[in-house]
Amino acid sequence: MTNVALASYSTLSIYSAMAVLTLAMLAFAIDLARSAPRAAAAPLAAEPVPAAGASRPPAPASFDRPDPPLDRPDPPVAARPAAGVGMALSWLAGALVLLGVVLRGLSVMRVPWGNMYEFATTGCAAVLAAFLVWSLRRDLRWLGLFIIGPVLLTLGLAVAVFYTEAAQLLPSLKSFWLVIHVIFAIVAVALFTVAFSVTIVQLVKSHRETHPPATATFMEGLPSAAALDRTAYGLHIVAFPLWTFTLIAGAIWAEQAWGAYWQWDPKEVWTFVIWIVYAAYLHARATAGWSTRSVNYLALAGYGCILINYLVVNIYFVGMHSYSGM
Template sequence: MNLAAAANAALYSSMIVYTLAMLGFTWHLAARVPQVTTARAGASAETVRQSADVRERVLVGAGDGSSDGVGRAGTTSHPASTDAGGPAPAESLRSRQRGSIALMLTYLATALLVASVVMRGVAVSRPPWGNMFEFATAAAAAVGAAYCLLAKRNRWEWLGVFIVTPVLLVLGLSLAVLYTEAGELMPALKSYWLGIHVSVAFLAVAFFTIAFAVGMLYLVRRRREQKPPARPNFIESLPSSAALERTAYSLNMVGFILWTFTLIAGAIWAKQAWGAYWQWDPKEVWTFVIWTVYAAYMHSRATAGVDLRKSTYIALAGFVCVIINFTLVNLVSTFVGMHNYSGM
């Protein structure tokens, strides 16, 4: 078996293990639901107990003239309200075990995927991102690696299913639609800038992808905090909406910095390859559109008085632009330009 075939075998193996990891993360989230229900029942009982204590103090204070339950202005004291956006309920041992199993499977799947990308690069003696298939698999590996590094440190097992699922979809589409046999690069791509410009681009996409998943969860969590459901589910076990929003902002900031470098490096490479920094090529335009949308998000997020939910919508729109840039701009003839390297 040559290296290209071994790379394909590792890719198929990673998809199998990612599927098991996805099921494991789903299993993990299912174990978090009973814990949420128990925590909510305990909070309700505590609220009832506090209310009874307050009523008792008010009655005693009214009988003996003391100010135990009544303030000097004549207002009664109230029990502290339960903060829906507070800390998530403590995880059960069963939930932690399931999350750890799923995370270990994700480590293995990501290692297999990275090995596939490396073997394909060695097989063709070049950076393995010269066409859409190679970029998609490398970007999926970057998403998996970034999640693995962040998940262990931050205990992000709750996020796993929302990362592993899109990774699986991208790998499946890559094999079914985008697959290209390993081969030589087009002349215009034979430059050291390929290893710099494109690698930073898919690292930026990795952070944007994770931020998109966290941003979507933020919107759902915030809505359920404002209108608590009658029957809680795993959403109530997630960090507060404020914490999710801060996490999404931090991830988008890293992605934005990397994408800024991508835009600048692309212009420098274009000068070397085509003699001009900017030629209004569709890929150049959409790269700038993505940068502009995320810049608008950063500005909105830093502006006092702007609703964080509206800022998040801008970030989500930016990720939609990322998807358009990778799919439509590369595949639809309307966007034909100098970046026709899809291999399709």
């Protein structure tokens, strides 16, 4: 039986989270708008003046600069009221999304991952959790707009397009492998999503460092392209093994449910395609001859495959994984 009251409270919590996320996005946008004057007023680092007659050594490429020592303390965090408001609202929104996911599960007494609506809301909770927990260790206020925007868009799609009434699982989904397989997929996609946002910012930042603009904008207040590239790479390094386990766990579950590890189902194929593209990205990172920009385009292609797998395969392809509920 479905507890209609809990299901309605879950939907109300998701709508409330969307309202709070909208305010958070506006706060982060205001902060970035104010960062342009700060970037323009920031003094340039003084360079040593060579002795008379000595030639100035060439500046190292931005991607070849060594990382700062691990024991060096972070610089003081500047006062940015709008960003502080955005972070506070993000924590509130994250709690509301998580509450909506929990209430959805309690309304039917199962894990809330049985259709596209439930996967989307749980995925948004995972993305917000990854961003917020990470922000406890690093100043990520600059990243807020680029995380909150996609999350808000996904929640909008979930309630407007993907919404499905709370109901019991299909018989084929009633397995402990649902928890194992899907939770790893959700965490991996959450990390890939954060990495996607960072990679987009890195590509823009790299272009602006190569072709400096006439006037400073908020982009000049963001971390360097080299730092952004290292961050995105680290996120991919963590997400890829999780996606690998998702693929393996899905094959084991398929053998138990359908009698074969692999049946060339559209969902299976695209899950493997995603793995191949991200494996190519990581391989290219370790191979000489690839430029940073070309490698990051591979990462964007991998996330494009994730979107196809979720938005196209789940809706328009008929197969053994037709559980969208739409």
